[in-house]
Amino acid sequence: MTVSQQPPAPPDDHGDRPEEWWVFRGPAELPAPPPWRRVPTSRRSDRPRTYLLNRDQVAVVNAALHLRRPLLVTGRPGTGKTSLAHAVAEDLGLGEVLRWPINSRSTLADALYRYDAVGRLREASLRREREGAGHARHRLRQRGSRASDIDSYLRLGPLGTALAATGAPRVLLVDELDKADIDLPNDLLVVLEEGEFEIPELARLPEHQQSADVLTTGSRKRAHVERGIVSCEHFPVVIMTSNGERDFPPAFLRRCVRLDLPDPDESKLRDIVRHNFGEAALTEANDLIETFLHRAATQTLATDQLLAAIHLRLTGADLSHEELVNAVMHRLDEALST
Incomplete structure (x- = not known):
């Protein structure tokens, strides 16, 4: 009897068809990250910085x-x-x-x-070996004519x-x-x-x-x-x-x-969502916002957990409300169970 070596398909409620938003086991190209997770292309970041203060x-x-x-x-x-x-x-x-x-x-x-004393000592030993004992006078003359090389082993x-x-x-x-x-x-x-x-x-x-x-x-x-x-x-x-x-x-x-900085209230939370995703996202993600507010009343949560859940929904993640919440909106004041 021949045993199939193919890995089992991931569990879902949609038959054997891969989810359209999958990239792992899709396969597909890696999608663009959320705006707050984009690596800047220069020393001055070109990613949008949304920051709301009263x-x-x-x-x-x-x-x-x-x-x-x-x-x-x-x-x-x-x-x-x-x-x-x-x-x-x-x-x-x-x-x-x-x-x-x-x-x-x-x-x-x-x-x-930081000062790399070991690296400097090692380099000095290698230099002495390369120069050889017969070049002692040249070595002394060179040492006296130049500034110390210590700056190569210092970093602020x-x-x-x-x-x-x-x-x-x-x-x-x-x-x-x-x-x-x-x-x-x-x-x-x-x-x-x-x-x-x-x-x-x-x-x-x-x-x-x-x-x-x-x-x-x-x-x-x-x-x-x-x-x-x-x-x-x-x-x-x-x-x-x-x-x-x-x-x-x-x-x-x-x-x-x-x-x-206090935890954002409902009004500020909706402002944050609006600034990151636009006005239309408030309606589409209203259930996630309400769940976040309800949980945050008794649990430690971070605003970016809500933003992550909304981003997944807006980019086509075929996850139910409960699956989104379980995936990224876990409480931060509770240790992981083993």
């Missing part, structure tokens, strides 16, 4: 910009905290956002710069790059500060207050070698560092996000401008 919230953002103070944005996941940094950068024409994602192992030093982190910016300030997103070590918020503010920091590996060199052109985060551009000190020309626009999962020290809060 007048009071816009006033708080402007207060932070006028005071050159960090903006601490709090709110539950999905309220648009991270998107605010991109909206500010685009609105003010400040280029690509520098992002520093925080976790429990994050250190201030990593955000300022997101915070260091923001402080080294010239011409215009950069936007620095410090994402999920809740996860940081207890001392990190205050350490961060010290650097932001002073607007400068030292790179000891440069500062320890002879004076004529303390200046270097150092690589920056997010590009192949270099920043010129004089005498081992990175000193800002402009204070960066700093936006820090928090899910409200911890309390911050009073000294830290005193130096921040605070903005709390």
Whole structure:
């Protein structure tokens, strides 16, 4: 007896005909992603940024910009905290956002710069082997006639790059500060207050070698560092996000401008849907909006979960209301069952 090796067809209620919107096991070309999931084609994103704030919230953002103070944005996941940094950068024409994602192992030093000491030592050993013992005098003469090669092994982190910016300030997103070590918020503010920091590996060199052109985060551009000190020309626009999962020290809060983003109410939620999909989507996706509002009253959900469900429906996903909800509108405050 011959056993068929073909994989079983996916279960559906439409016989053996593949769903028209399938691309996996379709097969078909990969469809265009939703607008908020498109990768930018240049340093300045060409994707539309839809960001809705009320007048009071816009006033708080402007207060932070006028005071050159960090903006601490709090709110539950999905309220648009991270998107605010991109909206500010685009609105003010400040280029690509520098992002520093925080976790429990994050250190201030990593955000300022990184030094590849091992790589430099390895390269020096290989160079000595290539030159050979008979070229010692040439090696000494070459070493004395050029600046140190240390700049090839230094790279500024997101915070260091923001402080080294010239011409215009950069936007620095410090994402999920809740996860940081207890001392990190205050350490961060010290650097932001002073607007400068030292790179000891440069500062320890002879004076004529303390200046270097150092690589920056997010590009192949270099920043010129004089005498081992990175000193800002402009204070960066700093936006820090928090899910409200911890309390911050009073000294830290005193130096921040605070903005709390509440969960969107029904009116704002419909505005978000309208801006992303158009007026007609409100009617077609009304049942999904109502379900989202009902669930969000007792569960933690993110607005982009609703947008994902609506996008699937509008692009032809042959899924029932229940299937859409189960696929992308799961609660975020509940651990996955095993």
